[in-house]
Amino acid sequence: MSTYTPHSSRRGFIKKSAAAAGALFAAPQIIRAQTLGNSEKSAANSRMGIGFIGMGLISQGHLKTFSGMKELQPIAVCDVKSWQLERASKTLKDRGFNDVQATANWEDVISNREIDIVCVTTPDHWHAALAIEAMKNGKDVYVEKPMTLTIEEGKKVVEAQEKYGRILQVGSQQRSSERFRKAANLVRNGMIGEVKEIYCQLGQFPQPPEQEEIKPVPEGFNYDRWLGPTPYYEYSDNRVLGNYGRGWRCYWEYGSRKFGDWGAHHFDIIQWALDRDDTGPVEFIPKGYNGAEYHHYRYADGITVWRDRKPNPAMIRFIGTEGEVHVGRGKLASLPEDLVRHRFDDDAIQVYESNNHRQNFIDSVISRKPTICPASVGHRSGTICQLAGIAELLGEPVQWDPATEQVVGNLKATAMQDRPRRPGYELPEV
Structure with missing residues (x-):
């Protein structure tokens, strides 16, 4: 894992993490349920690691729903507000996940090799940078709507999804209604x-x-x-x-x-x-x-x-x-x-028919077919x-x-x- 400190260079992190991620681009990393202490919830070799960035209001539904899916294992939560980070950690602990990493630095989530999927639920002005960095590091991304703050950011997220071959779902869940x-x-x-x-x-x-x-x-x-x-x-x-x-x-x-x-x-x-x-x-x-x-x-x-x-x-x-x-x-x-x-x-x-927006995303991560709302x-x-x-x-x-x-x-x-x-x-x- 690339190590980030508040005083280190963000550009330096990007170079290190991109180099470390080269082997991750082809497909999601599958984690053994026994290794993560969750064998009773799913068969072996069937759980993908998920990290959450931005633990405000909209994140609560994602945190509970994704952590309840048999395909997923929560690995990390991230927020710049310590009280929101504590609340998210408690939510997962109450659901039986005791060893989830809690960090104020998104770099810790995106560089974590145990994480296959990143859920981005920050305010809009952080969406683009985090989605791009996650895809560069071999992660699939669920990002809240609107996908970006600006038009030019949107072009770059589309470019990143195409270049790195990642799965991305925008949280426009009305399409799954x-x-x-x-x-x-x-x-x-x-x-x-x-x-x-x-x-x-x-x-x-x-x-x-x-x-x-x-x-x-x-x-x-x-x-x-x-x-x-x-x-x-x-x-x-x-x-x-x-x-x-x-x-x-x-x-x-x-x-x-x-x-x-x-x-x-x-x-x-x-x-x-x-x-x-x-x-x-x-x-x-x-x-x-x-x-x-x-x-x-x-x-x-x-x-x-x-x-x-x-x-x-x-x-x-x-x-x-x-x-x-x-x-x-x-x-x-x-x-x-x-x-x-x-x-x-x-x-x-x-x-396109989808009856569950989050499940459509996870199904697409597994099948590598487009989601109902890609970049x-x-x-x-x-x-x-x-x-x-x-x-x-x-x-x-x-x-x-x-x-x-x-x-x-x-x-x-x-x-x-x-x-x-x-x-x-x-x-x-x-």
Whole structure:
């Protein structure tokens, strides 16, 4: 294992760990259950090692579910907040895993040769670097949505997955829902005619406080590492708070606000239903521009996606020339009403079927077949979130060429396809 200390060179670690990982790229490492003290939970030679990086809110479901899978053995947990690290360790200990490594340094996880799979559930600004480093070191990756913070990061993650032949799953779990799959099949098979408009419900985040209450960094928290590649700000509780309705998700520095939150889910389903996982929209118009009542974006054929336009009876409302499909978590409805009961024959278009997002990932790790949401898909959906955010920040339309993946005719927006990174936190080379 490559050894990392807070004062060592991150670039030096990368060189050492990449060299050590050369033999790992071909396939997942299988660990004997007896060796790890888990022979009663699975047959020998059947468990793969998994490490977790980022032990905040969203990680709790992953930690419990992955640790309960017969194919997996938890090896390590990692977080820069000591209290979150302690909570994760206790969760696994309560589930019978007593020898799990707990570390504040992600390098310890990624360089660990017993680990085959890395689950990345940090805030968005750390996703790309960790996913790339893990794949370079021969690991398969489950990474939360949105896959990256910027468009250029997304291109690099796609490049890394292709170069190193790894399996990657983006946490866009709505693709593994029967309701969303049925909605996509109805749209794909033309059951509502030609789609003209789509209403997408994202909701609102509060703005960050104008005057942050600056406090000392809590003991046991490596705040500089939490900030990572983003600009340095004095510590405040709200800036680092893990909360689904506020906290760090409200800051542009660490994500794309609601575009990167619910947008990463719903825009992804829209791409899927329209069969556009390898392309994207061509124009993004922010709310308020030339009197626009709602933020919206358009595809080249004129299909328009509206944010928070009413009336919207579901999270996503597909409006076609011959009907509608309304879909959300826990809801699937249609106009005409009986359309949702349609049974497709063998000749119908059928999207990729997965009924369990995490299990789909593990099955793909074993089979080496693509997941339902690989890096290429996560990148295209994430690009929509990021371009929508750029348009909102600039307060003007952004034209996009999905073939070249470049902003058209707007130097300010082009510059925002990527973001400056603090020295010492450069994006890894692929």
